[in-house]
Amino acid sequence: MYNRRIITAAAVLALSGTILMAQETIRIASPYKVTVLDPIVSAGGGNIEAYGLLYSRLMRTDKNGNLVPGLAERYEISEDGLTYTFHLRDAKFSDGTPITADDAAFSLNRAAKDENSAYPAGFAPIAEIAVLDERTLQWTLKHPSAPILANLDIFNAGIVSKDDVEERGEDAFVTNPVSSGPYMVKEWKPNDRLSLTANPNFWREGLPRVENAELIEVSDANARATMLMAGEIEVDRTVPWPQIEEINNTDGVSVKLEPSTVLYLVLPNHTRPPFDNLTVRQAATMALDRAAITKAVTLGHAEVANSTFSNALKFYDPSISMPAYDPAAARKLLEDDDLVGTEITMMITPATEQIATLLKAQWDAVGFKTTVERVDAGLWWSKMANADYDVTSSWYFNETDDPDLAIRWALCGTCGSHSYYTRYNNEEVNELTEEALREGDEEKRAGLYRRIQEITVSEIAQIPLYYTPYANGYSDRVKGLSLTPALQWTLEEAELTDG
Amino acid sequence: MKTFRFIALRLAQAIPVLLGVSLITFVLMAATPGDPIRLLVGDRASPETIAMIRDRYGLDDPILFQYFTYLKNLMVGDIGVSLRYRVPVSQLIAQHYPVTLFLVLYTIVLTLPPVIVLAVWSAKRQNGMADQIIRMMGVLGLAVPVFWLALILTRLFGVKLGWFPVSGFGDTMPGHLLHLFLPALSTMIWVVPILVRTLRSALLIEMNRDYALTGMSKGLGARQVFRTHVFPNSILPTLNLFAVIVAYLLGGSVIVETVYAVPGMGKLMIDSILARDYFVVQGATLVFALTTLLVMLAVDLLSALIDPRVTL
Numbered sequence: 136m137y138n139r140r141i142i143t144a145a146a147v148l149a150l151s152g153t154i155l156m157a158q159e160t161i162r163i164a165s166p167y168k169v170t171v172l173d174p175i176v177s178a179g180g181g182n183i184e185a186y187g188l189l190y191s192r193l194m195r196t197d198k199n200g201n202l203v204p205g206l207a208e209r210y211e212i213s214e215d216g217l218t219y220t221f222h223l224r225d226a227k228f229s230d231g232t233p234i235t236a237d238d239a240a241f242s243l244n245r246a247a248k249d250e251n252s253a254y255p256a257g258f259a260p261i262a263e264i265a266v267l268d269e270r271t272l273q274w275t276l277k278h279p280s281a282p283i284l285a286n287l288d289i290f291n292a293g294i295v296s297k298d299d300v301e302e303r304g305e306d307a308f309v310t311n312p313v314s315s316g317p318y319m320v321k322e323w324k325p326n327d328r329l330s331l332t333a334n335p336n337f338w339r340e341g342l343p344r345v346e347n348a349e350l351i352e353v354s355d356a357n358a359r360a361t362m363l364m365a366g367e368i369e370v371d372r373t374v375p376w377p378q379i380e381e382i383n384n385t386d387g388v389s390v391k392l393e394p395s396t397v398l399y400l401v402l403p404n405h406t407r408p409p410f411d412n413l414t415v416r417q418a419a420t421m422a423l424d425r426a427a428i429t430k431a432v433t434l435g436h437a438e439v440a441n442s443t444f445s446n447a448l449k450f451y452d453p454s455i456s457m458p459a460y461d462p463a464a465a466r467k468l469l470e471d472d473d474l475v476g477t478e479i480t481m482m483i484t485p486a487t488e489q490i491a492t493l494l495k496a497q498w499d500a501v502g503f504k505t506t507v508e509r510v511d512a513g514l515w516w517s518k519m520a521n522a523d524y525d526v527t528s529s530w531y532f533n534e535t536d537d538p539d540l541a542i543r544w545a546l547c548g549t550c551g552s553h554s555y556y557t558r559y560n561n562e563e564v565n566e567l568t569e570e571a572l573r574e575g576d577e578e579k580r581a582g583l584y585r586r587i588q589e590i591t592v593s594e595i596a597q598i599p600l601y602y603t604p605y606a607n608g609y610s611d612r613v614k615g616l617s618l619t620p621a622l623q624w625t626l627e628e629a630e631l632t633d634g
Numbered sequence: 635m636k637t638f639r640f641i642a643l644r645l646a647q648a649i650p651v652l653l654g655v656s657l658i659t660f661v662l663m664a665a666t667p668g669d670p671i672r673l674l675v676g677d678r679a680s681p682e683t684i685a686m687i688r689d690r691y692g693l694d695d696p697i698l699f700q701y702f703t704y705l706k707n708l709m710v711g712d713i714g715v716s717l718r719y720r721v722p723v724s725q726l727i728a729q730h731y732p733v734t735l736f737l738v739l740y741t742i743v744l745t746l747p748p749v750i751v752l753a754v755w756s757a758k759r760q761n762g763m764a765d766q767i768i769r770m771m772g773v774l775g776l777a778v779p780v781f782w783l784a785l786i787l788t789r790l791f792g793v794k795l796g797w798f799p800v801s802g803f804g805d806t807m808p809g810h811l812l813h814l815f816l817p818a819l820s821t822m823i824w825v826v827p828i829l830v831r832t833l834r835s836a837l838l839i840e841m842n843r844d845y846a847l848t849g850m851s852k853g854l855g856a857r858q859v860f861r862t863h864v865f866p867n868s869i870l871p872t873l874n875l876f877a878v879i880v881a882y883l884l885g886g887s888v889i890v891e892t893v894y895a896v897p898g899m900g901k902l903m904i905d906s907i908l909a910r911d912y913f914v915v916q917g918a919t920l921v922f923a924l925t926t927l928l929v930m931l932a933v934d935l936l937s938a939l940i941d942p943r944v945t946l
Contacts, residue, residue, distance in 0.1 A: 164895070168905070170674065170718045170719055170909075171674075171718075171719070171720070176674075176675060177674065177675055178675065178679060179673075179674075179675075250683065250686055251683065251686075251687070252683070253675040253679040253683060254679065305720055308720075309719075309720055309721055324729055324897070325716070325718075325719040325721055325725075325726060325729075326719070326726060326729075326730070326897070326901065326902055326905055326906075327729065327730075327897035327901075328897070351802075351895070352897075353801070353895040354892065354901075354905075355892050355893060355895065357785055357893070358788075358800070358801060358892070358893055358894065358895040359895075361785075361788045361789060361792055361793060361800045361801070362800055362801045362895065364789075364792075364793045365788070365792040365793045365796065365799070365800045365801075366796075367792075367799060367800060367801050367802070368801075385793075511668065511908055512668075512673065512908065513666075513667075513668025513669065513670070513672070513673055513908060513909070513910050514666075514667045514668040516668070516669060516672040516673065517667055517668050517669050517672065518667075520669075520672065520681060520684075551680045551681075552680070
């Protein structure tokens, strides 16, 4: 078996020469597409993963999950928590020009205030960014923000070259973007692959260890698994739960379950019947055996959710609980309010087909009449944005372990995305969100976030299902590579061994 | 001269066809709900950002206005810019089209020899053992779903035996041949039986025609009758079917391209439809239509070459 592989490898080598290159390349196949290289214009999964390889940020998260200085060597925060001064280290872009405070201010201003910025929420408190000298940068905030330092390591806070972007505009991110991160673009074939090569000017000495990286777009999970097992890629981003065993049983490859802030949930539309009615939401929750759903879908790889917060977020409250599984009581609730036979249209995408089947069976068992409406991702988003649906199922992740942005996305009714487009809008929650952002005392913050969880669970803002890890397949040759909860690859510290 | 006029005429006829195709695609895409900008900027973007970008890309203009703008650009050879990638559509097509073209040509090259050998063999020994086996294998080839077969082939030849790569396109000519072997093989397995069946039955009909008998009675050998008379006369229906299949292979490339992770036109097309990347869908459809027209034209010319009775 092994010999035959060597012979074939030699034959392939002689024919194509592509294998030679592979020795120093980590190839990552992912279903998530890289569509733009400008860090501020997209919050799409595949893009987020690429941004971290191309752009360094003022702060970074080390491999133990601690926030440490990145391009900013050190920083000072004024006593009132409103002024932040950053001192940049001596670092260069991939084109050899120095990374200055001007570049940093320009990049952060784009993320915070540019009209193209897809995700300015984390930087909303910034009033002004001033450049004190070549290497010193100062922010003033409108009000204190507890997580803002950590937000500097969010995907869209990557530092880009001001001169280059001003000169080339949109094109600066299409051909040969100037990079401040561990890698730079060797070749970008849109809709196929992004080939990267080490940035010789990367500020972290001696890194990255692996010369080249390729992000290859492969939508089919079977194709990715086969490629991993055949040694044509080193990393399979996203292994479906039923495939984990097969990969683990194959020599030389294995699946790592990596912690994430991902929360799978059921999203009810609060603006129209039937889910504008709390009784319906309660019955719909009690009808669900969420433990069984979790086990069936993830084959035991996920944890049943108990809160509207992901269990990986700070201030997550493990003691809180959703109404327990009790189909008889759910039926009774419906009967008492004469709601038996309530029709539900559940909108789903192909990705949630399995969950939808289970939801429908359990809802129908207590007296709902569920119809399934299948849409693709494009239509799904349009319908969500227009609140044109009854109920759907989806998931989300949070960029940091601080709950602020997660709440602004999923539970706050006045924060832009209308509680993940469910239109759940509780004034107390909205106020608590702002209060908790400004609160400097950790213990008090914990109290405020506990209160948010209590309210949103008791009102069943959403029905949380389960917390999943990321399941990624790795070749045993790859050492030190993982995907962080913030969807960033630790590629700069990874190594490729011969074994 | 006559041939040139024919070609010129056919190419002129292609223009209204392409216009029709582009109009239908445009209307269908515009009628498909779903917002490309939302897919572009990701989950977390605010409605304001989305509205602003929609406006900038001209997606809020009336559909007819958008179509005429598109046509106007088309006239000067500009097929637009991808909404997703901000690169010219022509660049995307130039990147993906050769891959699919290579795959289709490769499939054809692999397909033709077995088709001719098997059909002739089968027809010459009608209802014999070989004929029965060939026909049975043919039914099997047709019955096996391509995606399933592809999966089995990749696991067997790619993972277990390690003989062939299971994905991609390769960087060199031998690399292309190696990388696309399994995809071409999986396609060939259902194409060969179709063509063998048609060719076999055409051969059987022609073999029993009077002219074949006349040839024999004149003292021509069976081989010569077959080679110079029966075979050329039988090949025409198969050739026409072949043209249809080639057109189908172009459009149907998406299945093998998905299973083998081949970065070709099928993948580009599907991804662009899912992302509502209007101009890429439009451009890809036009390229598919144009290729189909050219294949049909080539087959008509070839038919006239083979059979003098076919007039252009």
